[in-house]
Structures are given as structure tokens and as C-alpha cells.
Amino acid sequence: MSRVSPLRVAVVGAGPAGIYAADILSKTGLDVSIDLIERLPAPFGLVRYGVAPDHPRIKQIIVALHKILERGDIRLLANVDVGTDIAVAELHRYYDAVVMATGAIRDAELPIPGIDLPGSYGAADFVSWYDGHPDVARTWPLEAQHVAVIGAGNVALDVARMLAKHAEDLLPTEIPDNVHRILEANPVTDVHVFARRGPAQVKFSPLELRELGKVPDVDVVVYPEDFEFDEGSMAAIHSSNQTKQVVKTLTDWTLKEPEDLTASRRIHLHFLHRPVAVLGEDRVTGIRTERTTLTGDGTAAGTGQLHDWPVEAVYRAVGYFGSPVPGLPFDEVAGVIPNREGRVVGPDGEHLTGVYTTGWIKRGPVGLIGHTKSDATETIGHLVQDAPALPRAAEPDPGAVTQLLASRGVGHIEWSGWVLLDAYEQSLGEPHGRERIKLVPREDMLRVMRGEA
Numbered sequence: 001m002s003r004v005s006p007l008r009v010a011v012v013g014a015g016p017a018g019i020y021a022a023d024i025l026s027k028t029g030l031d032v033s034i035d036l037i038e039r040l041p042a043p044f045g046l047v048r049y050g051v052a053p054d055h056p057r058i059k060q061i062i063v064a065l066h067k068i069l070e071r072g073d074i075r076l077l078a079n080v081d082v083g084t085d086i087a088v089a090e091l092h093r094y095y096d097a098v099v100m101a102t103g104a105i106r107d108a109e110l111p112i113p114g115i116d117l118p119g120s121y122g123a124a125d126f127v128s129w130y131d132g133h134p135d136v137a138r139t140w141p142l143e144a145q146h147v148a149v150i151g152a153g154n155v156a157l158d159v160a161r162m163l164a165k166h167a168e169d170l171l172p173t174e175i176p177d178n179v180h181r182i183l184e185a186n187p188v189t190d191v192h193v194f195a196r197r198g199p200a201q202v203k204f205s206p207l208e209l210r211e212l213g214k215v216p217d218v219d220v221v222v223y224p225e226d227f228e229f230d231e232g233s234m235a236a237i238h239s240s241n242q243t244k245q246v247v248k249t250l251t252d253w254t255l256k257e258p259e260d261l262t263a264s265r266r267i268h269l270h271f272l273h274r275p276v277a278v279l280g281e282d283r284v285t286g287i288r289t290e291r292t293t294l295t296g297d298g299t300a301a302g303t304g305q306l307h308d309w310p311v312e313a314v315y316r317a318v319g320y321f322g323s324p325v326p327g328l329p330f331d332e333v334a335g336v337i338p339n340r341e342g343r344v345v346g347p348d349g350e351h352l353t354g355v356y357t358t359g360w361i362k363r364g365p366v367g368l369i370g371h372t373k374s375d376a377t378e379t380i381g382h383l384v385q386d387a388p389a390l391p392r393a394a395e396p397d398p399g400a401v402t403q404l405l406a407s408r409g410v411g412h413i414e415w416s417g418w419v420l421l422d423a424y425e426q427s428l429g430e431p432h433g434r435e436r437i438k439l440v441p442r443e444d445m446l447r448v449m450r451g452e453a
Helices: 016-026 045-049 061-070 088-094 123-130 154-164 177-184 206-212 231-239 241-253 369-389 398-407 415-432 442-449
Strands: 007-012 032-038 074-078 097-100 120-122 146-150 190-194 218-222 265-270 273-279 286-294 300-309 313-316 343-345 351-357
Touching (some): 007 016, 007 088, 016 032, 016 045, 016 061, 016 097, 016 369, 032 398, 045 061, 061 074, 061 415, 074 415, 088 398, 097 369, 123 154, 123 177, 146 154, 154 190, 154 206, 154 265, 190 273, 190 286, 206 241, 231 241, 273 300, 343 369, 351 369
Parallel strands (some): 007 032, 120 313, 190 265, 218 265
Antiparallel strands (some): 286 300, 343 351
């Protein structure tokens, strides 16, 4: 039977994954009506709330996402929490298909003794704080002179850099005022980053690593004894230009003389050190690592040689992890919604009719923006293939779902609200010569977005 009304699709999550999925769907040639449902008042997900404020180049991704949403053919319904304000099962009353693009915002666990001591933090929480996420506390306990960061990816570098960087050097960015004030009083002198494998196995991007060496009044310290290159390392260097650049940058830093290290703050990069325990009784007093050695295939094995490092705070940056959505299956081990190429599957292995997923909640927190686009293309391809056989929504009128939300006291925010917030944040920054100053409290954001400020 031919359709008499457009295909109604809800995309849940207005980060890059959700926006790209909506954009790709809008260009398939289908007669389609798309709602982009977002839990937070503002769109753009981890690009707004997961990229360090001193990385404006990466934040320019928002410009491309902005252009997609300002076209007007994709309706934004922000400040709506699927699973709380409206159940997934209820969405099927208003939509023929639902695409989950809720991302991964929790910290992956690191099961070592002492990891839950006061003074031990997850990187995701710290990133959310310094990026002005509306659902986290306005304060952060920056009291440590010596800090350990566990991880070998760009998030670990971001955390180390934000801890070591002087607050005044962040003023040209969109950093929230409350974050700047707390960073001004940060007593840190040394940040130690620990990676369990060697320089050829780290997941730093070359640009991010080079930027680390340009932070004013911050020295990067590496240790020649931590540099080991086995057969697997050499193969990685020869096969990847990115790995080659990273190794070259790190190796160049080994040539620094002690007299060249004159900055007031230091970031120490330690390789072949596997954290085995966070030390302390009432709070963090140190971290214990085990020296590792490369095994020839890119992995590392422990040597039994232990080292204790006195630190007063520990940040784990060992990856992000997805969160379950009430009413949908969830893989507690992988932190994803179980799926086959984007089609969500139930416990019996059968596809859940009309339910799809894309982005990190589909494949785990790996890959860059380019992967997100190809990921969305795969998922939307299956949705389009399935479209003719999808059961019809009982109430497909676009006004029906917003009436339901209003009846429940859920004040959803549409694109016009973001335009008001965007202009307001820019107006806050203009007197200070800054592109914007990010507004943080949810109630303040909503007041501006509703035209009440």
C-alpha cells in the first residue's frame, strides 16, 4: 500500500551522529518528516560539550552542523529526555522509525584498587565541567600540585593540557567564567600521563601532540628509558604516517637538555607504565605503576617492576562508555545498543521493527567525525530499505508529539531557541574580544532560548 503521508522519523540525539543521520535521510529522495530529539537544551553534543575550549579548529565542526539544521527541513525538539519525558515505546505512536544516536558520555571503568578514592576522577566528568555542561556541578576541586592522568589518547592529552595550562591563556576561548575562575587558583605544578604501551602504540593525533609542546610556560618532559620499539612498533611506524609523526615528535622531545626545561609547570609523558593501584587511605596520595615491555605484536606484558608516584589526584581517561536507554536492549560489556549494521536487535537476535542506531552508541566510542558519516550512511541505508514495510504511526501529525510533551509540562526548545542562545553567548563575549562566552546553568539557557532574557 502506498503512503499517503511522509515517513515520520525521530532521530534521538543532536550530536554529530544524529545530525548527520538526519541530513543523510533528508537527501534520500524519500518523502520524509524528521524530528531531531535532544536531551539537552542546546544541540551539537560532544562537539559543544566534549571538545576542549582551546581547540576552536575542531569546534568549527559546529559550523557545518549549524548549516544543516538552519535549513529548516529537520525539526529540533531539544530539552526532551527520551526515556523520561517520553518513552521509546511511545515514540512509535508518532513515528514510523526511531534512530538512536545518544552517543557515549560516561567514563569507562578502570578496575584497579583505590580507583574510587576521593581525589580520583573520570576524565569525562572533568571534560563536562570545563566545557560548561549544564548537568554537572559549577565547581571542581583543583587542589593538587601533582596529578596523574591515565590514558594514551587525545582525551588524556586534553585533560593534561587543561590542568597544566595557565588560566589567562584560555581567556580568548569560549571557556565559561566559573571554569576560568577556578582554573586561576589551580596550584598544579606537575601532570604525569601514563601509557601502558610504547610511543608507537599511543592514540594521540599528531596535531594534538604538537600543540602540547606549544603551551606557554609548560614544559613537556619525556624519558628515554620509556622508549622501546619492537617489531610491531616498527611495522606501525612504516605503515602509518600518523604514527610516524607522533613518534618523531616524541623522539625529538628526548633531545631536550635539562637546562631547557624552565617552565613553571610540566607535563610528563610516561610510556610502558601500567597503573595497578591508586594509593591512599582517606584520599589519593599516589599511584602505583608496573613497568611493562612490548611483546612484538603491539601488546605489552608486565615485568613485575613496580614504581610508586606521589600524586594528590588521579584522572582516568581510558575511554567513554554508552548509557542504556530505558525500553531498549543494551550490551553492558560493550556499552552499545545491540545491532546489526544499525538495525537494533533484541535478546532473541531478531530485528526490532522500526528501531535503528548510529554513532558511538552503535559501534562504541572509536573513530573520528568521518567515521560518523559513513556509520550514519549505513544505518540510513537500511532504514530506507525497510521503509515500505514499516508499520504506520497512529498519530503522524507533527503537532501530536509536541502536544503530548506540553501536556506533561515538558518545555521543548526548537531551532529558533538555539539561535537566541547562540546570539546571546556571542554578545557575552563581544565586549571582551571573544567569539563567545558559554552560558552554563540550564535554567539560564532556557530563559534565553524562550526569549525571556
